[in-house]
Amino acid sequence: MIEQTVRVVNRAGLHTRPAAMVVKLASAFVSDIYLVRDGFQINAKSIIGVMTLAAEQGSTLGLLVEGPDEAQASAALVELFAGGFDES
Amino acid sequence: MRLRQVQPSLSCLQVGSMNPDSTSAPASGEERVLRGVAAAPGIAIGRAFILDHGSSVRESVTVSVHHVADEIARFHGALEAVLEALHRASDLAARQSTTAMAIIETYTMMVRDPTMSDSVLQRIERGVSAEAAVAQEFDMHKTALLRTQNELMRSRVQDIDTIKEQIIGALRNRTLHHAAGYDSIVVAPNVTPQDMLLFQQTQTLGYVTEVGGINSHTCILARDLNYPAVVGIGTATQLIPQDANIIVDGYSGTVVVHPTPETLEHYRQKQIRAEEYREKLGALVQKESTTTDGVRIQLLANVDEPDHVDAALMTGAEGIGLVRSETMLMHFGRYPTEDEQVAWYRDIAERMYPHPVTIRAFDVGGDKFRQGIPHHEENPALGLRGIRFLLHRSDLFEQQVLAILRASVHRNIRLLLPMISTLEEVAAARSVIAAAQQTLHRRGLPFDEQLAVGVMIETPASAMMADAFAEVADFLSIGTNDLAQYALAADRTNDMVADLYDAFHPAVLRMLVMVVESARKFHRRVSVCGELAGHAAATELLIGLGISELSVAPRLLLEVKQRVLACSHAQCAQMVRELGSCKTTSEVYHVLRTMVPTS
Numbered sequence: 233m234i235e236q237t238v239r240v241v242n243r244a245g246l247h248t249r250p251a252a253m254v255v256k257l258a259s260a261f262v263s264d265i266y267l268v269r270d271g272f273q274i275n276a277k278s279i280i281g282v283m284t285l286a287a288e289q290g291s292t293l294g295l296l297v298e299g300p301d302e303a304q305a306s307a308a309l310v311e312l313f314a315g316g317f318d319e320s
Numbered sequence: 321m322r323l324r325q326v327q328p329s330l331s332c333l334q335v336g337s338m339n340p341d342s343t344s345a346p347a348s349g350e351e352r353v354l355r356g357v358a359a360a361p362g363i364a365i366g367r368a369f370i371l372d373h374g375s376s377v378r379e380s381v382t383v384s385v386h387h388v389a390d391e392i393a394r395f396h397g398a399l400e401a402v403l404e405a406l407h408r409a410s411d412l413a414a415r416q417s418t419t420a421m422a423i424i425e426t427y428t429m430m431v432r433d434p435t436m437s438d439s440v441l442q443r444i445e446r447g448v449s450a451e452a453a454v455a456q457e458f459d460m461h462k463t464a465l466l467r468t469q470n471e472l473m474r475s476r477v478q479d480i481d482t483i484k485e486q487i488i489g490a491l492r493n494r495t496l497h498h499a500a501g502y503d504s505i506v507v508a509p510n511v512t513p514q515d516m517l518l519f520q521q522t523q524t525l526g527y528v529t530e531v532g533g534i535n536s537h538t539c540i541l542a543r544d545l546n547y548p549a550v551v552g553i554g555t556a557t558q559l560i561p562q563d564a565n566i567i568v569d570g571y572s573g574t575v576v577v578h579p580t581p582e583t584l585e586h587y588r589q590k591q592i593r594a595e596e597y598r599e600k601l602g603a604l605v606q607k608e609s610t611t612t613d614g615v616r617i618q619l620l621a622n623v624d625e626p627d628h629v630d631a632a633l634m635t636g637a638e639g640i641g642l643v644r645s646e647t648m649l650m651h652f653g654r655y656p657t658e659d660e661q662v663a664w665y666r667d668i669a670e671r672m673y674p675h676p677v678t679i680r681a682f683d684v685g686g687d688k689f690r691q692g693i694p695h696h697e698e699n700p701a702l703g704l705r706g707i708r709f710l711l712h713r714s715d716l717f718e719q720q721v722l723a724i725l726r727a728s729v730h731r732n733i734r735l736l737l738p739m740i741s742t743l744e745e746v747a748a749a750r751s752v753i754a755a756a757q758q759t760l761h762r763r764g765l766p767f768d769e770q771l772a773v774g775v776m777i778e779t780p781a782s783a784m785m786a787d788a789f790a791e792v793a794d795f796l797s798i799g800t801n802d803l804a805q806y807a808l809a810a811d812r813t814n815d816m817v818a819d820l821y822d823a824f825h826p827a828v829l830r831m832l833v834m835v836v837e838s839a840r841k842f843h844r845r846v847s848v849c850g851e852l853a854g855h856a857a858a859t860e861l862l863i864g865l866g867i868s869e870l871s872v873a874p875r876l877l878l879e880v881k882q883r884v885l886a887c888s889h890a891q892c893a894q895m896v897r898e899l900g901s902c903k904t905t906s907e908v909y910h911v912l913r914t915m916v917p918t919s
Contacts, residue, residue, distance in 0.1 A: 245470065245473065247473065247476070248422075248423075248426050248476060248479070249422060249426075251426075252422075252425065252426050252429060255429055256429075274435070275434070275435045277434060277435070278433045278434060278435035278436065279426065279429040279430050279433050280430055280433045280435065280436050280458075280461050280480070281433075281435055283461075283465070283473075283476050283479070283480075284461045284464040284465050286464075286465060286468035286470060286473035286474075286476075288468075288470050288473070
């Protein structure tokens with residue numbers, strides 16, 4: 233299992249479009265992927281879950297990935313968060 | 321753009337099987353006869369399917385262990401249905417907006433959300449109904465979202481609500497599709513026309529409702545769609561157990577619950593006789609409709625859309641007496657463009673050629689579909705409807721007139737103006753028509769220069785002033801439904817006063833006499849296209865009054881023709897003279913009963 237921390241850097245936070253991007257990317261992997269905020273853990277493949285995290289700009293989330301492709305999945309998601317979801 | 325609602329019209333209905341109260345009565349038992357009002361003729365024998373009002377989803381609704389598998393299947397089915405609707409919406413959106421595409425994509429992901437469906441399934445397995453499980457699941461997320469301070473995040477609550485409503489809507493829809501099988505009779509507090517159109521797809525056999533005057537649009541539609549129906553059985557959803565065998569006798573207005581084998585046989589015979597009667601009528605198609613003393617009565621059909629013209633032709637209709645053009649608004653879900661209207665009108669006119677087709681301009685407002693009227697009225701029946709709306713929105717009216725004129729190239733179209741109450745309205749409509757003719761001249765498009773323009777007589781004012789209207793109109797058409805409603809000040813869809821509404825009231829009959837005499841004075845054709853024209857005892861009455869054009873629903877046309885062939889104009893006229901001294905509706909009925917042989 234890979235455990236990491238990601239930061240929401242884009243201004244609007246994890247609203248609908250970024251949430252959809254997270255879910256789409258997470259769903260492309262076989263591994264179980266979770267996001268954790270304030271002890272609240274949600275499935276990163278669940279759009280409703282990611283939306284209800286309501287992660288604003290500057291919030292820090294735990295990223296838990298476990299499965300055969302955990303390395304790739306973890307790296308891809310870290311990159312997505314770091315890139316600010318392509319928002320200018 | 322707005323996403324199409326998966327199932328908006330059924331949102332007010334809750335499936336009876338979810339409500340333990342309404343199923344407390346046993347599914348078998350003593351034969352019972354319930355009396356209501358005969359709303360649409362015919363005999364239906366089938367299984368009761370109880371629909372109950374559900375204001376909102378009942379969170380505590382539970383299901384027994386036996387039904388868990390059904391509930392799971394319903395839930396999966398509902399998800400499929402919502403996905404299908406989203407898929408259709410995305411096809412539309414693809415051509416219009418990338419923002420809309422993104423929203424639809426998010427919605428699709430929400431419906432496919434694996435955590436959501438796992439959680440709902442767990443709730444169902446614990447004995448919660450599918451609707452309640454979905455509601456609980458989505459409400460939980462909603463609560464979580466509402467806790468955040470961020471406005472942008474909080475606004476996502478709308479998405480959660482949208483998807484929740486769509487899934488629950490689809491659940492109800494699917495319940496109906498599965499449970500209201502081909503042998504079921506819908507028993508409900510009330511059924512809207514939209515619901516009925518939906519049930520039509522499930523091949524429902526008939527209807528029993530608690531409320532509903534016999535002239536409500538629901539009943540008119542039941543008659544049009546050929547569904548036996550009985551209305552006005554106050555507590556029908558409690559008196560009739562779910563899945564009970566019931567018989568609906570739409571001739572006498574009775575419902576038999578748990579019929580004995582003898583009763584069942586009796587009604588089966590009645591059903592067969594009714595069928596034979598219909599076949600016998602088939603032989604009348606080719607016959608000319610003339611009274612025994614040689615008076616020609618033209619029988620036309622009320623047909624609202626091109627696809628129904630065939631039904632009119634099959635019954636030998638000599639024209640279309642009424643095209644309710646507002647049907648197009650329902651069909652398109654908006655005001656159709658000029659070209660769309662031309663295609664619609666021309667299709668009807670060409671299929672009926674050389675027979676005449678009377679197109680009534682959009683009659684919106686009142687208890688009809690209010691699409692396109694962007695304001696609220698305290699009293700819509702007395703409000704902005706018919707010609708008033710058309711003159712208020714003269715842009716829409718002129719567009720429609722342009723389309724009707726363009727479709728009139730075969731010279732078999734007539735235009736009818738609805739809800740006229742003043743001469744000024746006719747003059748104003750005439751100038752809109754003249755302007756449209758000028759426009760077509762400029763465009764160099766052909767049309768019927770002599771297009772006949774008729775006035776609908778359906779307000780007491782127009783009936784009293786019928787001679788003035790006969791002078792300026794090319795023909796008159798009496799709308800008996802509204803005329804009786806306005807003359808008697810009784811809303812035909814309001815149960816509390818529906819018994820006051822009766823087109824056979826002497827006040828209405830006197831108005832009919834005035835209209836016919838005025839029309840005769842100016843040598844104008846006068847037709848009757850309301851429900852009265854299709855009413856069994858009314859054929860003789862209308863013939864006696866001197867009306868020579870009756871327009872009825874296609875399925876009633878041959879029945880009316882049979883009555884025409886059997887009656888003598890002289891005798892009918894004599895009857896009408898006797899009716900002249902009637903002071904009450906019951907006196908009118910008495911005269912009708914003694915003069916008219918019952919069929």
